[in-house]
Amino acid sequence: MPRLPGGRVMPALIEARGLTVRFGGATVLDRVDIAVMPGEIVTIVGPNGSGKSTLVRGLIGLQPLAAGGVTRKPGLRIGYVPQRLHIDAGLPLTVRRFLSLPARVTDGAAAEALARCGVPGLEARQMAGLSGGQFQRVLLARALLARPEILILDEPTQGLDQPGTAAFYRLIEEVRATTGAAVLMVSHDLHVVMSASDRVICLNGHVCCEGAPSVVSAAPEYRALFGLGTRGAFALYRHEHDHEHDHDHGHGHDHAHPHHLAAEGEDAR
Amino acid sequence: MLDDFLARAALAGIGLSLATGPLGCFVVWRRMAYFGDATAHAAILGVALAFGFGISIYAGTLAMALVMAVLVTRLAARGHAMDTALGVLAHSALAFGLVAAALQPGLRVDLSAYLFGDILAVSRADLAVVWGGALAVAGLIVWRWQALLTATLNEELAMAAGLDPRREQAVLTLALAVVVAVSIKIVGALLIASLLIIPAAAARAGARTPEAMAVVAAALGILSALGGLGLSLGFDTPAGASIIAVAAVVFALSLAVGRRGA
Ligand SMILES: Nc1ncnc2c1ncn2[C@@H]1O[C@H](COP(=O)(O)OP(=O)(O)O)[C@@H](O)[C@H]1O
Numbered sequence: 108m109p110r111l112p113g114g115r116v117m118p119a120l121i122e123a124r125g126l127t128v129r130f131g132g133a134t135v136l137d138r139v140d141i142a143v144m145p146g147e148i149v150t151i152v153g154p155n156g157s158g159k160s161t162l163v164r165g166l167i168g169l170q171p172l173a174a175g176g177v178t179r180k181p182g183l184r185i186g187y188v189p190q191r192l193h194i195d196a197g198l199p200l201t202v203r204r205f206l207s208l209p210a211r212v213t214d215g216a217a218a219e220a221l222a223r224c225g226v227p228g229l230e231a232r233q234m235a236g237l238s239g240g241q242f243q244r245v246l247l248a249r250a251l252l253a254r255p256e257i258l259i260l261d262e263p264t265q266g267l268d269q270p271g272t273a274a275f276y277r278l279i280e281e282v283r284a285t286t287g288a289a290v291l292m293v294s295h296d297l298h299v300v301m302s303a304s305d306r307v308i309c310l311n312g313h314v315c316c317e318g319a320p321s322v323v324s325a326a327p328e329y330r331a332l333f334g335l336g337t338r339g340a341f342a343l344y345r346h347e348h349d350h351e352h353d354h355d356h357g358h359g360h361d362h363a364h365p366h367h368l369a370a371e372g373e374d375a376r
Numbered sequence: 377m378l379d380d381f382l383a384r385a386a387l388a389g390i391g392l393s394l395a396t397g398p399l400g401c402f403v404v405w406r407r408m409a410y411f412g413d414a415t416a417h418a419a420i421l422g423v424a425l426a427f428g429f430g431i432s433i434y435a436g437t438l439a440m441a442l443v444m445a446v447l448v449t450r451l452a453a454r455g456h457a458m459d460t461a462l463g464v465l466a467h468s469a470l471a472f473g474l475v476a477a478a479l480q481p482g483l484r485v486d487l488s489a490y491l492f493g494d495i496l497a498v499s500r501a502d503l504a505v506v507w508g509g510a511l512a513v514a515g516l517i518v519w520r521w522q523a524l525l526t527a528t529l530n531e532e533l534a535m536a537a538g539l540d541p542r543r544e545q546a547v548l549t550l551a552l553a554v555v556v557a558v559s560i561k562i563v564g565a566l567l568i569a570s571l572l573i574i575p576a577a578a579a580r581a582g583a584r585t586p587e588a589m590a591v592v593a594a595a596l597g598i599l600s601a602l603g604g605l606g607l608s609l610g611f612d613t614p615a616g617a618s619i620i621a622v623a624a625v626v627f628a629l630s631l632a633v634g635r636r637g638a
Pocket residue numbers: 130135153154155156157158159160161162
């Protein structure tokens with residue numbers, strides 16, 4: 108049981124201490140401490156290659172550690188949506204059948220999960236024939252059917268357009284509200300990090316900074332990592348990058364407008 | 377009815393297909409074609425050793441097939457770079473088996489029966505072994521079906537759901553070794569892998585679910601076995617090869633069906 112800063116003792120769902128991962132000679136994660144409490148929404152941000160997926164995989168137990176340890180609540184039900192899922196073309200699989208792996212679910216439960224994730228009626232479709240956005244939502248529907256105590260989502264909004272992304276995060280918040288499940292997600296969508304998370308962890312091989320979204324966005328480590336002096340400058344930077352052909356409307360987008368503030372490592376450097 | 381060699385041959389083919397259909401699907405889905413080859417080829421070495429030590433052919437092939445299956449699983453787990461090593465292993469197992477067999481005077485005469493099988497010479501005892509092994513394998517696969525399928529779909533999803541993909545891999549390894557052992561007298565070491573892969577590949581065309589593909593693969597295996605036997609009787613062609621030839625024609629037809637369906 109982790110001891111929180113206030114001295115309280117609370118059972119974490121998942122906790123890592125000194126989590127270290129090496130690939131060959133390269134240390135990809137260096138002594139990372141992280142814990143997720145019941146009902147929390149925690150978001151991991153960081154440039155490409157900063158070890159976000161590796162950290163998530165280490166927490167689930169998919170990634171051998173070079174040092175440190177992970178403790179999971181015994182019997183913890185995890186709903187995992189991986190960053191990538193390749194389905195072999197030789198394997199015929201309808202959406203309905205996919206939802207019943209590994210535990211069989213009723214038709215009613217499957218239909219409800221699909222509807223809830225915004226893709227009702229897809230049951231008879233082949234997994235291989237789905238669009239990127241549909242595929243992502245079906246993955247989430249399957250994760251929800253396991254009645255997870257924690258949802259672990261690795262860049263779940265890739266391949267979604269902006270309205271789709273916004274709707275996806277609303278759905279995540281709604282799931283947390285209705286089921287009480289904790290959520291640990293990896294995200295590039297910083298504006299969502301600001302609004303939807305209880306806690307943000309900024310990762311770059313190690314934990315750079317951590318805390319409430321407003322605290323992290325003001326932290327010098329965070330700004331250094333994403334190469335922004337001020338938030339306004341950051342928005343402008345993205346803006347010029349995204350709309351080089353159109354310079355005359357760049358005011359006040361940074362806070363209210365759900366602009367795509369994705370911070371790719373390469374872009375920020 | 378079992379007095380008729382043809383009835384015994386047909387029953388052997390049907391029994392074997394009940395196991396090779398679903399197991400073959402996993403070989404296709406998991407891209408383990410080399411695995412089937414290497415394991416089956418190692419069986420010849422098992423035959424030679426069984427002769428040398430005077431033990432049951434089935435025991436010898438089962439043991440060698442298991443050893444090879446475990447070895448190949450280990451290698452394959454190291455990733456795609458092992459492709460060459462797997463190829464080397466598959467064919468050297470056959471070569472060593474042939475050399476070892478040649479050193480057994482009693483085996484030289486019969487060797488082709490183990491390389492190509494002789495389904496028309498299946499005895500009542502062989503039939504019991506084939507059905508026993510095939511039912512055991514089919515039962516194992518049905519029992520582990522959900523876990524096998526999840527681990528095949530994606531190992532990480534399986535692990536996140538609390539399954540152990542290594543255990544499911546071990547189930548398939550064992551099943552494959554049993555199938556190789558019980559089928560070596562029927563289709564022979566050289567053709568076992570094709571009996572696994574071809575009906576499963578043919579079943580892919582029209583299937584919408586894994587279950588449908590497994591059932592259709594078993595049915596196509598039975599169809600090929602019966603068709604091959606007919607061919608063999610009518611034209612005096614080797615039975616094992618005739619069965620695979622029919623299966624291959626069925627596969628070619630399935631491509632046409634698949635294209636129309638798509
Ligand atoms: N299986 C692997 N073998 C070798 N290197 C890897 C492997 N997985 C990830 N890496 C490396 O580890 C680093 C972190 O990767 P990853 O966790 O996927 O980053 P992120 O998800 O933050 O983009 C990258 O440099 C990547 O190349």
